[in-house]
Amino acid sequence: MFLLRPPASAWPFTGPSHCTPPPRLLGPASLSSAAPPPAASASSAAARFPGFRTALPRPVEGGRPGGREYWGRTCMPAMEGGESVSCDYQPASPPRDACTYSSCYCEENIWKLCEYIKKHGQYPLEECYAVFISNERRMIPIWKQQARPGDEPVIWDYHVVLLHVSSGGQSFIYDLDTVLPFPCPFDTYVEDAFKSDDDIDPQFRRKFRVIRADLYLKNFASDRSHMKDSSGNWREPPPPYPCIQTGASKMNLNDFISMNPEVGWGAVYTLPDFVHRFGSKN
Numbered sequence: 237m238f239l240l241r242p243p244a245s246a247w248p249f250t251g252p253s254h255c256t257p258p259p260r261l262l263g264p265a266s267l268s269s270a271a272p273p274p275a276a277s278a279s280s281a282a283a284r285f286p287g288f289r290t291a292l293p294r295p296v297e298g299g300r301p302g303g304r305e306y307w308g309r310t311c312m313p314a315m316e317g318g319e320s321v322s323c324d325y326q327p328a329s330p331p332r333d334a335c336t337y338s339s340c341y342c343e344e345n346i347w348k349l350c351e352y353i354k355k356h357g358q359y360p361l362e363e364c365y366a367v368f369i370s371n372e373r374r375m376i377p378i379w380k381q382q383a384r385p386g387d388e389p390v391i392w393d394y395h396v397v398l399l400h401v402s403s404g405g406q407s408f409i410y411d412l413d414t415v416l417p418f419p420c421p422f423d424t425y426v427e428d429a430f431k432s433d434d435d436i437d438p439q440f441r442r443k444f445r446v447i448r449a450d451l452y453l454k455n456f457a458s459d460r461s462h463m464k465d466s467s468g469n470w471r472e473p474p475p476p477y478p479c480i481q482t483g484a485s486k487m488n489l490n491d492f493i494s495m496n497p498e499v500g501w502g503a504v505y506t507l508p509d510f511v512h513r514f515g516s517k518n
Contacts, residue, residue: 343396354453441506
């Protein structure tokens with residue numbers, strides 16, 4: 237994945253600087269008349285905006301004000317609307333700093349997290365899902381990311397998180413690139429990281445491909461070619477382990493990033509449908 241900072245002529249939001257997007261993403265009336273062209277891949281997206289790609293630092297332990305994050309328990313105070321998280325929830329993963337992590341390879345980070353959950357068996361694998369976040373233009377705003385931890389969003393071409401739908405009735409998001417708790421209660425993550433579609437032009441709204449973890453482990457493949465430039469040099473250092481491949485494919489990443497429901501595995505949701513399907517109120 238790439239953090240996109242497009243030139244001012246292609247920036248879809250109003251603001252004084254194309255490198256300093258405003259905290260709210262305004263609707264159609266406030267958008268520039270110059271819409272960005274659709275991206276065919278992560279590498280082509282970076283090629284359109286040379287010099288604006290940036291590597292992410294390793295996430296550090298962070299948290300929602302008033303909350304706390306530590307291994308073995310996930311505790312949060314009651315939030316507006318009455319949601320609270322039991323301290324009895326045991327995370328499905330190792331501590332954040334112990335997770336397999338390579339900057340800009342979120343799809344592989346989550347694959348490795350699924351592999352860990354399968355191997356250790358603390359929770360049934362069928363409770364877990366890989367969630368690809370993108371849209372037709374491959375330009376999506378997400379807040380509370382380590383690359384920009386304040387009140388402003390970053391613009392990814394795509395992002396991947398893990399969703400755990402626990403038998404206890406609560407869902408949790410595992411995002412290795414966020415400053416929110418790890419794991420984070422689903423509703424808290426949605427409120428803080430996705431906010432609302434109401435302030436975002438429809439062409440930049442997020443979509444979600446939700447794939448069962450067992451299917452993701454079985455079918456995902458990447459030769460990492462999307463992370464090489466035209467000269468064959470790595471745009472970001474690759475993970476130290478071999479490429480993830482299957483007997484049927486060496487590279488099908490685009491089938492997972494695609495938000496065409498006729499392509500790939502899993503189900504594709506809009507943000508409201510995603511919240512309706514997995515939020516605590518349901």
